Amino acid sequence: MAFLVGFLTLAPLVFAPIFSFPLAQAATENNTVTSATTLEDTISVTVSPTTSPQLSPGQDLVLTVTVHNNTDAGIPTGRVDVNLAHLALTTRAALDSWLRPDKDTNSGDQLVSVPTTEVIPARASTSLSITVSAEAVGLTDRNAWGSRGLAAILSVGDVIQGEGRGTFVWSQGSAITPVGLASILPITTPESATGLITTKSLESYTSSVGLLSRQLDAAIDTPTATIALDPQIIASIRVLGSKAPASAVAWLDRLAGASNDIFPLGYADADIALQAQAGATTLLTPTSFLSAIDASLFVVPPATPIPESTTSPTAVPSITSRAMAETTPSPTPTPTPELEPGATVIPSTSDLLAWDYTSTAIGWPVAGNVARTDLDVFAASGQTTTILSSGNVEQSDVFTPNTAFALAGGLALVSDSVLSAAVRAAAEATTEDEWRANVSEAASLLAIVSAENPNSARTMLVTFDRSSPASATRISQTLAALDSTAWSNAAPLQSALEAAPATTVTFQDQAIDSNRVALARSLLEREGSIAEFATILADPIAFTAPARLNVLALLDTTWASQTSAWDEQVRASLAASFDLIHAVTVTTRGPIIVVGSKVDLRITLNNALDQAVTVRAEIVPSNGRLIVGDTLETIIQPNSSQAVSVPLSAAVGNGDVVLRVTLFTLNGTPLGQPAPIDVSVRADWEGVGASIFAILVVSFFGFGIWRNIVRRRRERAGEASAREPATVPVTEPHV
Template identity: 75%
Template sequence: MGILTLAALILTPVNGLSAAQAQAPRTAVETATTAADSVGITISGTNSSELSPGQDLLLTVAVQNNTDAAIPIGRVDVYLADLALTTRAALESWLRPDADANSGDQMLSVPTTQAIPAGANTNLSITVPAASLGLTDQNAWGARGVAAILTVDDVVRSEGRGTFVWSPGSATTPVRLASIMPITTPESATGLITAKALESYTSSVGLLSRQLDSVIDLPTMAIAIDPQIIASIRVLGSKAPASAVAWLDRLATASNDIFPLGYADADISLQAQAGASTLRAPTSFAQAIDPSLFVVPSNTPVPETTSDVPSVTSRTSTKTTPSPTPTPGPTVTPGETVIPTTSDLLAWNYTSTTIGWPSAGQVASTDLDVFAASGLTTTILSSGNVEQSDVFTPNTAVTLPTGLGLVSDSALSSAIRAAADATTDHDWRVSMSEAASLLAIVSAENPNSTRTLLATFDRSSPTPANRVEQTMAAVAGLSWADAVSLQAAQESTPATTVTFQNEAIDSGRVTLARSLLDREGAVADFATILADPIVVTSPQRLDLLALLDTSWNVQSSAWADHVAASLASSFDLMHAVTVTTRGPIIVVGSQVDLRITLNNALEQAVTVRTEVVPSNGRLVVGDTLETIIQPNSAQAVSVPLSAAVGNGDVVLRVTLFTLNGTPLGQPAPIDVTVRADWEGVGASIFAILVVGFFGFGIWRNIISRRREHSAEASAGENAAGQLAVTPDV
């Protein structure tokens, strides 16, 4: 560990400090408690977190003045905890004490030499002589507490506490420590990472590049990779950013153990508690593939397909996997289009595919059955999910009803994460000292038993940890700790003093997740009307997994908004095929064909079944109809209707169904007025008109004939009379 360059006050012990002053209790000094005071102070070993007999204790005290006024010249008192920190509880109480906790024995007091300006910070270098420390080789090996108190005008402005490990040369039992680093991207509402985002993430200073840089080829650091990253790069084909392709190639050469997270790092416990019987996974990427991006270049040699490689249980920098024997593969013709399958896009040479990593402290016992049904036989738990009945720290491995559990040590993980995320050398040493002390306590609490622990890095908010390699190297350099692989943690003896403790996710979050799962099922039923359902169901599945990302855990409000937007979008999708005919319609006659118009607003043809149900018995409706509606078009269907009983109003409820009987939305009402007797009335009127017409014609004929006969008779009489009066010739 490097010595921090001091750009602040250099202090030396005050000679002639009386014994009474050295042992003055803290209670004799007034403590400032006003809210206006916000002064931070931290303390760490300058060179190392380990101290041996005869060595001076070199300390760095950092003071941060967060107030709006300068801190006048005062003094810094340095204390040593009365007792060794032999338990984890004692360490926690020392580092995060109650307000009136004892600070131990005062070792020395040094004055500050100048005021600390408002908003400024300063680092103070303090040396505690070995003689003032009061520890010898007769003192037990283990963690010790040290405190620094800043006092100004007899008012305590701040107190900081730290630790170091007293190491008189006693034999120790090293703690075996495995570790896991997640490689993920920030949360998103869509199931594929865009080319632009990938280019940014995989640039030389991008998030994914820095994450991989921090862990690649650390033989005892396992990588938990989000498969979404791999698929998002591959699905872009020849348009994938060069930096992303190079990043994927680097990952392929890593000697680390690698296992997959859920796609898009979807929270597996949230799925289980929301009602999923098995965990969701991508179904297809066909809708995202542009065939023109998968044309085999003209200069591509014919590849050789290797035989299947057996599952690898462990990969380290000292172990090589034998190369498989090449076997003849399919011939690839230059210029040919080779579309990758879903398996092709997700394929990776994982060390294991049976490890599940749910969100910390949110696993219920029923979740384990869902994990096992999905092929996950090893579950990574946090300390909050187990109950310990023994005073000694147990092994990480525990036996679960469905397989193996690996319990991440929450306190140790927090200290290691803080060290890896530290922005200054001093902050790194503060956190590293806590991690070293925790490991020392575990080593010393039961020297006859070798323990294997697990530390995990944070995945709730993906960030690159800049000091991972430095931190893990420091852990490996401790004489009381050994870094081991994840496989070694899995093979450790399961703890017998640990029982599973149920935890549950917030009910509001579970309710929203359940609505997403239910809606996905509804969309899958709806999609059966499509000529190609996968075009709808596969992006729906990917977006669902993205919304179940563990990174959303810390963004409840934003997540709820995205869930609402997703539900609204899928609602519109399922209402894209509608009945557009509206009433009122007048039906005249006992049998007619009613034409109903159906509209399809989707980009592909659909096949639906139309069912019409009358509100009363005035109309009888014929059989249901199966109709194909072309993309972005309307189609009219004829529904046979028969009038049954009298006249009146009827409401026809028109419902569209999938071919398997699932209704598409709510029934569409059509108001119909029935006039069934108008047909009889019309026929009677027509008959009367016909009879009248022909009757009138007959009557006219009769009258005409009578007139003709009358005229003939009159003409005959006139002729006879004329003959009577005419003289004979």
């Protein structure tokens, strides 16, 4: 009842632009504006009921016809003929054929012809309000209720310039079985590559006119709609601590107070089908946010206790309505611990992600891309209810079934693609006539579903687009308009889950583009490589946690429509991680000459990371000339180099050897490719050198001895000469 009162209160505001068109029997009023929505060099016409898609006996049919002149020439005065389809549109195929006709399709019987009184300027649009009297419409109580086709034809002379198709629903008071219409509203943000929303973006998104504020406004205005929430938004606000923007904190409080049912999307809205097809055995979740936390922002203020959650974030019913959850007895409250002012309390990962979800068992992959094997991955991750699109199922009956049908080990909810397309187009409409035309199509489709099998109540599901959330500005207006009809009632998702599963629907296996899957697989393999590499680090989580957030952000569903940009982002991420896992290297290069049979070779290892690493170095020679000692384990400090000594032994002969140095984690995983070091072995030089040295020593000492001997001989000869008497020569006399 509260919702009905709220809707009646909002109705004048919701429909105020519609009622602003004056009504005149068989008369027109022109309103010319610049055209910005039609195709180049075309003249298009739209026609739709002005006040409501429903028409009852005795009521005049009030229409708005808009002509979009997107050519470079004005359209002279002419006339607009309004026609009624010969037959009621009783099937979905008939509705589609009427609204999107082939060439030369009959446009029905003329109801009224109205002249245009002014030239329609180039690149402009003109709206005409046309009233067709109840008598001219010609429908009575004897005509069955249901969808009817309209055509508006613009002619100048005998030349047709353009034709538009529309619908209304004839309702003469027959008993109607309303269709329950459940809806899912995603609350997401544009794609990124970091896994956390920046402070500046949060300020923008949660401002009074920001994206997240508009999305939440639409959800609160439509309490029966179910919110599909990206947990990244919650974590991005909470991780900022006391620095979180006030508007973001207020937004989170508003979300907590919303009466809507809520279930979580994958973190960063990561596509769960893409994860499964890329090789994940369970769906990815964040591992830690510590690298993004500033401890100074989580200091307990004076005399302020830190409240603890009284319930586990995951202790919620698997599938239940919020109203039902409120009747469940609450667990015994946990006393709030008193913490000293100034204490620092760092939130855990579960603290940052915690939310009182209505269900955590629902998964929503990208439309039309789910393979049968994906369902096993979903179930292994606790998601036993999968939201599928019409492209993933096949229907064997002509009647529209309930949205739910059974899957092996779970349940599927099928979002009706045609109905969702019309509802999305209405929600994203930028003009009133565009909105009216799409609402009329959605209302007519619901009328057909209601009338095609009146003995069976059905519940249908529509979903809103996640790839362009900023453009959906008329969500609550659209759903309220459909809920106001007699043949459609807004329904919570719980109604869809509790409806009898359809037996005429079967799952159809689909697959994501192979190139996209290959790139996603590269991301998962890269993350595995980072996890192995991180075992050498003093704090592995500092590297693995941001890597996980990066992967989740790059698997965001919104990247699916941006193939080139996504390809660039993924390749840039892979390149950056390649540099990371190659940041510990061997810097020693050859050639090195080894002289002798046993030497210690010094090899330099470099660590370009900001934290210490522990690695093992293994050296393998290319041949048997050298024998290498045991594997070395060493610690390299941050942003530094470390020299290690490797014992080498020469085995046989001389020659060249290539030492291949490979770094390993402590688990035995190689870190990159082996580093080659060229070594020249000259083992016999040691003997030659010793011989030469011995010869030199012998020569030196021999020369010394020889010198001593020569010196002593000289000394002795001198001494002998000194001891002999002096002899005087005798001179004989001359005779």
